[in-house]
Amino acid sequence: MPFEETLTGAPTTRDAAATGERADLLEMLAKHRHFLRFTTRDLTDEQAGLRTTASELCLGGLIKHVTSVERGWADFIVEGPSAMGDFTSMTEADWAQRADEFRMLPNDTLAGVLADYEETARRTDELVATLPDLGATQPLPKAPWFEADAHWSARRVLMHVIAETAQHAGHADIIRESLDGAKSMG
Template structure:
């Protein structure tokens, strides 16, 4: 020991996450795993392929879920100002949003998976440390949200889990159509 090493690992490790927060982290981790697993052993070109009538591809789904999770965590931290006013988006704004569902030529599957992992770490840190999962904000303006509704951090986490699980299912169908591989079964 050199004198500068006066703390032990036990003193520097974060306390274990337990209870409800541990359950949130477990279910988020499970659905993130299934989504990422659909991209195993794929090339960038395969991750760009559309295999159904949908515009979705596997790389684009990862990008979309990353963006959704990032924006909702910003919402938990900063409220509706962290989200766009969906009622005021222009045609070019909608076109940029559509690019979320595509793995563009300059993007790589590894790059979007790394970005997803970074966002997941940020979300997990927030789940572990947010003082109150009941903190609530008014929802941003959007035609699909009930006017004057408020969501708590807990409700936002439910939405992130549902979004991730839904898109993991989409990804499984896309992957099976691509080469017959399945996430389960």
């Protein structure tokens, strides 16, 4: 997604196709994506994979996870619950593969993780700008954490992606500060 840095460093959308509510949603998402990416500035691949807190989280893994989540929800907007699968029937191997989203694997590079995130962001932004109706709903996939028979609109999905990105940008800020004292803000 094209953006320009403001004086505060937060991105501002400049996508002519997105106006009104869509522009607002994309701008908020871009702001939180920026802060998440910013936590990895000047890091090596090894540093991006380091755990600096009691949790299993590392900066590269957080970006991999947010990329996967955003991609999955964008697919859900278009394809419905089949894009995400049935979480109630996941095997131990499925959960192990999902856990790999949270860490840098031997063949992962920070540049590759960031490029994948950028491509996912571009695709999501294009979807938001061109979606015929933000109010269109899909039934949620089966999962123990979702209310049974609930439906989410594209709008609600986007708000969820924004919240998830913001939450993980905060986690990333703590991890980065624990790594070398660098902060995203302040």
